[in-house]
Amino acid sequence: MADKIPVILDGDPGHDDAIAWMLAASSPMLDIKAITTCCGNQTLEKTTYNALRICTLLGIRCPIAKGRPTPMVAPPMTAGAVHGESGLDGPKLPEPEMELEEIGAVELMAKIIRESDEPIQIVATGPQTNVATLLVTYPELKEKIRGISLMGGGIAYGNWSCAAEFNILVDPEAADIEFRSGLPIIMAGLDVTEKALIFPEDFERVRAVGNPVAKVVAEWLEFFYKFHRELGYEGAPVHDPVAVTALIRPDLLEIRDMHVDIETKGEYCRGMTVGDMRGGSTAKPNAKVIMNIDRDGFADLLVEAVKTYSKEV
Numbered sequence: 111m112a113d114k115i116p117v118i119l120d121g122d123p124g125h126d127d128a129i130a131w132m133l134a135a136s137s138p139m140l141d142i143k144a145i146t147t148c149c150g151n152q153t154l155e156k157t158t159y160n161a162l163r164i165c166t167l168l169g170i171r172c173p174i175a176k177g178r179p180t181p182m183v184a185p186p187m188t189a190g191a192v193h194g195e196s197g198l199d200g201p202k203l204p205e206p207e208m209e210l211e212e213i214g215a216v217e218l219m220a221k222i223i224r225e226s227d228e229p230i231q232i233v234a235t236g237p238q239t240n241v242a243t244l245l246v247t248y249p250e251l252k253e254k255i256r257g258i259s260l261m262g263g264g265i266a267y268g269n270w271s272c273a274a275e276f277n278i279l280v281d282p283e284a285a286d287i288e289f290r291s292g293l294p295i296i297m298a299g300l301d302v303t304e305k306a307l308i309f310p311e312d313f314e315r316v317r318a319v320g321n322p323v324a325k326v327v328a329e330w331l332e333f334f335y336k337f338h339r340e341l342g343y344e345g346a347p348v349h350d351p352v353a354v355t356a357l358i359r360p361d362l363l364e365i366r367d368m369h370v371d372i373e374t375k376g377e378y379c380r381g382m383t384v385g386d387m388r389g390g391s392t393a394k395p396n397a398k399v400i401m402n403i404d405r406d407g408f409a410d411l412l413v414e415a416v417k418t419y420s421k422e423v
């Protein structure tokens with residue numbers, strides 16, 4: 111097996127963040143060096159508590175640190191309507207078996223990156239506040255960051271406003287810093303994540319694997335499916351795991367090099383990821399934008415991932 115990719119997972123769990131972390135922890139290609147939390151799907155306190163419970167359930171043992179309590183400029187915005195009051199409503203989860211690091215998320219990210227012998231890959235599945243703060247606070251560490259694979263944005267449309275996807279809209283200034291950074295960015299936006307649809311036959315396959323993690327993941331998927339069916343979706347758009355899939359199974363994806371600007375002003379378009387689809391811009395591409403996914407292969411990937419967890423709690 112080639113050397114593992116060292117990763118830092120930053121997110122706002124959140125059902126799909128939790129599934130993304132399950133996928134990352136199941137992969138022999140990734141070595142999780144740290145987990146950091148941000149405010150988004152719920153308040154920072156709730157997403158951090160959820161992160162500790164998820165890591166307990168999955169057996170992830172790495173430093174975990176709490177992130178920035180608010181976006182860089184905008185006031186906080188949460189999505190309790192989607193993920194519930196806890197931010198991870200649904201199945202009962204174990205109480206945390208570990209403590210948070212004393213230091214904050216940005217300091218932990220900087221420590222891990224500074225001390226690593228090889229460049230660190232960041233996977234960011236919530237608002238991009240922590241990552242952007244890392245880049246502006248420790249610019250000298252950029253050369254030790256392998257890249258940023260993020261769930262966020264949408265070239266064709268938004269989901270929290272007509273123009274903007276939630277993660278980017280919560281902190282457009284943060285996303286703007288990332289897309290101007292020159293770092294290799296993989297953008298898993300709504301263009302692909304709303305094709306990463308999971309249906310009952312998929313989460314029943316997950317459930318049938320039968321171990322404790324599989325049962326919880328199936329409930330997370332079912333919760334997400336039921337919520338999105340009420341919105342008129344055919345299935346559950348399982349957004350965040352696509353940012354992990356880009357690292358471990360890029361063969362399932364269709365990716366385009368594109369120049370993407372982040373709208374930080376605009377009465378109607380703040381938070382929009384403005385992509386140069388026609389390639390006519392004089393600006394060089396600054397992101398690999400994922401445009402399509404082999405949905406069946408993605409569903410199979412989630413089923414195979416839960417099989418790697420033990421039968422014991």
Ligand code: RIB
Pocket residue numbers: 122124125126127150151235236237261269275276277349350
């Ligand atoms: O718009 C979808 C994104 O917002 C996902 O990352 C979901 O977890 C929420 O953070």
Ligand code: CA
Pocket residue numbers: 121122123124126127150151235236350
């Ligand atoms: Ca998320």
